[in-house]
Amino acid sequence: MKKDSEIVHAGRHPERHFGAVNPPVYHASTILHPSVAAMESSGKTPFEGVRYGRYGTPTTFALEEAVAAVEGGWRTIATSSGLAAITGALLAFLKAGDHVLMVDSTYFPTRKFCDSVLAGFGVETTYYDPLIGGGIAALIRPTTRVVFVESPGSLTFEVQDIPAIAAAAHAAGAVVMMDNTWGVLTFQPFRHGVDVSLQACTKYIVGHADAMLGTITTTEEHWLRIKTSVAAFGHSPGAEELFLGLRGLRTLPVRLKRHAATALRLARWLEGRPEVERVLYPPLASDPGHALWRRDFDGACGLFGVILRPATKPAVDAMLDGYEHFNLGFSWGGFESLVIPTTGHAVIRTATAWTPAGPSLRFHCGLEDPDDLQDDLEQGFERLRASG
Numbered sequence: 001m002k003k004d005s006e007i008v009h010a011g012r013h014p015e016r017h018f019g020a021v022n023p024p025v026y027h028a029s030t031i032l033h034p035s036v037a038a039m040e041s042s043g044k045t046p047f048e049g050v051r052y053g054r055y056g057t058p059t060t061f062a063l064e065e066a067v068a069a070v071e072g073g074w075r076t077i078a079t080s081s082g083l084a085a086i087t088g089a090l091l092a093f094l095k096a097g098d099h100v101l102m103v104d105s106t107y108f109p110t111r112k113f114c115d116s117v118l119a120g121f122g123v124e125t126t127y128y129d130p131l132i133g134g135g136i137a138a139l140i141r142p143t144t145r146v147v148f149v150e151s152p153g154s155l156t157f158e159v160q161d162i163p164a165i166a167a168a169a170h171a172a173g174a175v176v177m178m179d180n181t182w183g184v185l186t187f188q189p190f191r192h193g194v195d196v197s198l199q200a201c202t203k204y205i206v207g208h209a210d211a212m213l214g215t216i217t218t219t220e221e222h223w224l225r226i227k228t229s230v231a232a233f234g235h236s237p238g239a240e241e242l243f244l245g246l247r248g249l250r251t252l253p254v255r256l257k258r259h260a261a262t263a264l265r266l267a268r269w270l271e272g273r274p275e276v277e278r279v280l281y282p283p284l285a286s287d288p289g290h291a292l293w294r295r296d297f298d299g300a301c302g303l304f305g306v307i308l309r310p311a312t313k314p315a316v317d318a319m320l321d322g323y324e325h326f327n328l329g330f331s332w333g334g335f336e337s338l339v340i341p342t343t344g345h346a347v348i349r350t351a352t353a354w355t356p357a358g359p360s361l362r363f364h365c366g367l368e369d370p371d372d373l374q375d376d377l378e379q380g381f382e383r384l385r386a387s388g
Helices: 003-009 036-042 058-071 082-093 108-120 133-139 162-171 220-233 239-271 290-296 313-321 370-386
Strands: 075-079 099-103 124-128 144-150 175-179 196-199 214-218 276-280 303-308 338-341 360-364
Touching (some): 058 075, 075 082, 075 220, 099 108, 239 303, 313 370
Parallel strands (some): 099 124
Antiparallel strands (some): 075 214
């Protein structure tokens, strides 16, 4: 079955639900059992049997089965957010005295978790250059338990050589975790050496900017450790969020192609603008990560960055404040277009330098007409020039 067909059918079992096309929404906390023996047996396999709402219901299992099929993993566990997926997975493998190698271009809340919670638990974090490739072997210690990757990097969009990093990590006995939210359908993590793949399903899988949801997908080898840890932390999502994730997943391939096509068109147009220093988007032939993107990815999404030529903050603010379609808002992956400024404190680096020539922005291209989006950007540049 090809990927687009698999996404339509994975996790669906109409015969279990009176023929309903979509798995119903199960609102449940308490689950009743017909006997003591049935109650005792139901608790042996968290996330596999219906015992208590926090361990999952048929709605939960449907999404988990579908995401595991899409990512090519052994099993998936749904969580209440992407950050819950990241923190739950890290805590499954790390304890006091351990060491984690974290990519320097990671999502800021992941960095904050490492520097606060993990540090408080006695876990040491070393940040590394996202472009290090197989050279990461030199940073691995006897206590290194996890090597964490995110490709492209959050806000700065570096593409990592995941197979080379994974080979070095596995040679030293470390687990490779990946934030695969950008590559939602276009990067197959387990084919490239990843052991644990994490997604903020809040973004593209939900797709409509109205639900918080995350997933942890893993290999068979690491499944037991992950499910035991996540069960202990209680990161379970709500029934409505699970249903919205399932609904969004079914149309994701069609939506993602439109997002990516619009983003590529606008990114190419922006490259030619005199106000733009550089566009950060791996599908562009000019992007430093383009070769790795072509080798490892099967497509893209609608998220990219832009570095402007030097301009004053009031001028950039005037440009952003007047947009009609690119609204100011965090998150991304919904049907709507978004923009946020990423200059200064938004990009934190400790292992590598990030010194853009001018103000930096992050755009997400939604499902609006591309002509309207381009007009919006053009009018924004007019405001930028008028504001000095």
